[in-house]
Structures are given as structure tokens and as C-alpha cells.
Amino acid sequence: MTVDRRSFLSKTAVAASTGAFLAARPTAAQDYSDYSKDPRPDVADGAWTVGGPDGPLFAGSAVVSGPAADEICVLQPVQRLATGFLEYAVEDGPWQRVDADNDGLAPLSEHVLKFRLPVLPPGKLIRHRIVARTAGWIKVRQFYHGEFKVGQSQISPECSFRTLDPSSTKTTFAVWNDTHENEVTLKALDRLTNKLKPDFMLWNGDQSNDVHFENQMAGQFLAPEGLAIADKWPLAYVRGNHDCRGPAARSVADFTGTPGDRFYYAFRSGPLAAIVLDTGEDKPDDSPYLSGMGAFQKMAREQAEWLSEFVKTPWFAEAPHKVLFCHIPLWFDHPRIPGSTSNVAANIRSLCADTLVAAGVKLVISGHTHDYLWMPKKDGQPIAQLIGGAPRPEYAIFIHGEATPGHLNLKMVNLDGTVLTDVTL
Numbered sequence: 001m002t003v004d005r006r007s008f009l010s011k012t013a014v015a016a017s018t019g020a021f022l023a024a025r026p027t028a029a030q031d032y033s034d035y036s037k038d039p040r041p042d043v044a045d046g047a048w049t050v051g052g053p054d055g056p057l058f059a060g061s062a063v064v065s066g067p068a069a070d071e072i073c074v075l076q077p078v079q080r081l082a083t084g085f086l087e088y089a090v091e092d093g094p095w096q097r098v099d100a101d102n103d104g105l106a107p108l109s110e111h112v113l114k115f116r117l118p119v120l121p122p123g124k125l126i127r128h129r130i131v132a133r134t135a136g137w138i139k140v141r142q143f144y145h146g147e148f149k150v151g152q153s154q155i156s157p158e159c160s161f162r163t164l165d166p167s168s169t170k171t172t173f174a175v176w177n178d179t180h181e182n183e184v185t186l187k188a189l190d191r192l193t194n195k196l197k198p199d200f201m202l203w204n205g206d207q208s209n210d211v212h213f214e215n216q217m218a219g220q221f222l223a224p225e226g227l228a229i230a231d232k233w234p235l236a237y238v239r240g241n242h243d244c245r246g247p248a249a250r251s252v253a254d255f256t257g258t259p260g261d262r263f264y265y266a267f268r269s270g271p272l273a274a275i276v277l278d279t280g281e282d283k284p285d286d287s288p289y290l291s292g293m294g295a296f297q298k299m300a301r302e303q304a305e306w307l308s309e310f311v312k313t314p315w316f317a318e319a320p321h322k323v324l325f326c327h328i329p330l331w332f333d334h335p336r337i338p339g340s341t342s343n344v345a346a347n348i349r350s351l352c353a354d355t356l357v358a359a360g361v362k363l364v365i366s367g368h369t370h371d372y373l374w375m376p377k378k379d380g381q382p383i384a385q386l387i388g389g390a391p392r393p394e395y396a397i398f399i400h401g402e403a404t405p406g407h408l409n410l411k412m413v414n415l416d417g418t419v420l421t422d423v424t425l
């Protein structure tokens with residue numbers, strides 16, 4: 001059974017209110033502990049105690065994540081404590097407001113504002129913009145958080161994207177992999193993506209070199225090197241093993257916009273039906289490197305259970321082409337990174353391969369090895385597999401996919417556009 005993250009959070013909130021446990025989620029970087037020293041004669045009346053004065057608020061372009069039309073999230077990086085709402089319009093229709101309140105409270109964030117849109121019509125141009133204000137508290141007399149203040153409304157530049165259309169006869173997509181915060185590679189992949197103008201972009205894991213601080217995460221997952229990576233087309237986010245590591249790894253869902261904030265899901269774009277699975281860590285749960293903190297085997301079982309039901313969904317079952325995207329290849333034996341029989345990907349392979357084969361999945365697209373390889377199906381590997389992507393520019397790979405009802409074509413190119421692999425299924 002899968003656990004909806006929102007219902008989990010609402011349950012944890014209930015538990016916290018009954019005193020069952022404290023700190024259900026990691027708190028933001030702000031240190032509220034000074035409040036216990038209230039009154040603070042050393043802090044001047046009128047001083048900002050949370051947030052700060054008005055000033056430029058947006059920190060790069062919004063990211064449209066989903067990618068399906070009925071699962072769109074828009075995430076706006078911010079550089080100050082801020083609150084706000086989103087406005088969107090279908091084609092030339094009127095602006096409609098989307099709020100992100102939770103339990104009666106409007107959003108308030110130092111790093112990102114995240115808005116989950118209602119179900120959108122397929123194949124339509126969606127215009128969107130964010131209306132936000134800085135926010136914070138100042139000290140008043142003995143009251144440390146004495147007065148809440150907001151700045152002037154600021155409106156982000158209007159952006160637009162086209163929602164995926166399951167009934168379209170053609171789709172194109174771009175795949176990035178293992179970018180690991182490499183500036184040259186990110187900028188080159190962005191140039192290639194803008195040239196292609198794909199229907200969607202899929203970022204297939206290892207966006208980060210581990211997840212250390214929340215104040216760096218917008219730069220890792222949303223606006224790397226200040227690039228507008230997914231304001232003109234929706235992003236499909238896939239988690240890699242490095243994105244499971246570090247003290248802020250539990251906040252990744254706050255900076256990504258997957259359906260239900262799960263890292264396994266599916267979507268359809270024209271003749272292509274895509275499944276995304278989360279291969280988690282590249283080490284087994286009992287590895288000493290994880291110090292008992294990994295619960296990935298359980299996560300693999302949840303995904304297998306979800307998958308076995310999901311593949312019966314008509315829009316998936318009827319699709320001409322079915323592809324699995326996952327960060328760690330299901331089959332690999334790399335001279336530098338020996339294939340493991342006990343990590344999460346191996347677990348998923350043993351739990352899911354039969355379901356995937358029976359459902360007609362014809363291709364796995366992965367990364368992780370920092371190398372590129374085309375692996376046609378063979379004995380012991382019942383599904384073809386494409387591996388590509390690396391942080392270093394000389395090894396980096398851009399995958400360009402195109403599907404029509406009659407064919408599914410994948411090209412792997414290096415950063416100067418030279419085609420290294422060209423396969424049609």
C-alpha cells in the first residue's frame with residue numbers, strides 16, 4: 001500500500017498535537033529558540049526577528065513539475081521569507097488564483113513557494129505567474145515576534161507551457177542524467193533542450209552532490225546555475241542515490257513537484273506511456289554506510305505493489321510505447337561500478353521485472369554509471385536498456401526521445417551535439 005505524503009503529514013500533525021512526538025518534519029533554517037529568552041533586552045524594538053525588510057524576492061524562474069496535466073505543480077524559488085499565490089490562465093482565458101494554504105495558514109517559506117494546480121485540460125497553453133510578498137516579524141516592546149509585516153506585492157514574469165496531451169500522435173522529450181551540479185554540463189544540456197523544445201523534460205536523478213542545506217536546494221533542484229530549466233515545458237523529476245543523502249535529503253519533496261510528492265508515478269504524452277520508479281540508495285539497507293537509516297527495501301515493495309495495480313490502467317495499457325525511467329539501471333555490470341545483487345535497483349528488478357515485461361514495457365532509461373551504453377534485450381535481460389549521463393562535460397549525455405504510434409526513437413548525443421547512439425524500437 002502506498003502512503004499519501006499529505007495524509008501522512010496530516011497524521012503526524014495530529015500525533016504532534018497530542019504530544020506523541022515533536023518536530024514531525026525538519027524545520028527551516030530559522031532558529032526560533034531565542035524566543036525562550038523572551039524578553040530580549042539586547043534586541044532593539046523594531047528589529048527583524050524573523051524574515052527581513054522588503055526587497056527583491058524571486059530567485060530565478062518558476063519550475064513546472066508533474067508532468068501530466070492533472071498533476072502539475074509550480075515551484076518558485078525565493079530569496080527572502082515570502083508568502084504568495086499563483087495565477088494561471090488557460091490559453092487566453094481569465095486569470096485564476098491558486099493558493100497553497102495548509103491547515104488554514106497561507107504559505108510562508110524562505111526558499112521556495114510551491115503551488116499544486118487543479119486538473120488542467122490536455123494540450124493547452126497555460127500561462128502562469130506568481131504574486132508574492134516578503135514577510136517577517138519585528139520585535140515590539142517585550143514581544144520578540146511582536147508584529148507581522150509584509151512587503152509590497154511582486155509579480156513574477158509571465159511564463160507559459162503546453163500541457164501534455166495523451167491523444168497527440170507525436171511527442172518529444174529530453175532526458176538529463178547525473179548532472180551533479182556541474183555548471184558547464186548543466187548549461188550545455190539547457191542549450192540542447194531549448195533547441196529541441198520538447199513536450200517534457202525528465203531529470204533522471206543525481207541532480208545533487210548530496211543534499212546538505214535547504215538554502216542550497218533551489219539551486220540544486222530548481223534553478224541550477226540560474227537557468228530556467230522547466231518554465232516552458234513540464235519537468236518529470238526522478239530521484240537519484242545522491243539525492244537520498246545528506247541532512248536535508250528529507251526536504252527534497254519540498255523542492256520537487258511529483259504527483260502526491262511520491263517519487264514513483266506514471267504519465268502519458270502522446271503515444272508514450274512512462275513509468276518512473278525510485279531506485280533509492282545504491283547500497284543495501286544493511287550496508288554499514290547507511291548506519292541503519294535506509295528503508296529502501298520497504299520502499300521497493302511499495303513500488304512493486306503500486307506497479308502491479310497501476311499497469312491495468314487503460315491509458316497505460318493502451319499506449320503504443322511503454323518506457324520505464326529510473327536512476328539506477330535494472331541491469332548493469334560496469335567495470336568501475338560492479339552490478340550489485342542486493343541494492344535497491346536489484347530489489348526492484350526482482351520484484352518488478354515480471355510485471356514490467358507482462359505489461360509490455362519495452363525500454364528502461366537510466367543513468368548512474370556516468371557512462372553511456374545501449375543494451376538490447378537478451379537472455380537474462382528481458383527489456384532493452386539505455387544508460388547515459390555524466391557530470392563531466394566530456395562524458396555528459398543528452399538523450400533526445402521521439403515517439404509516434406509507429407516508432408520510438410532515442411538519440412544519445414554528447415554536449416557538442418554529436419550523435420553517439422541512435423536506436424529505434
Ligand SMILES: [Fe+2]
Pocket residue numbers: 178180206368369370
Ligand atoms: Fe551520478
Ligand SMILES: [Fe+2]
Pocket residue numbers: 206240241242327367368369
Ligand atoms: Fe547515481
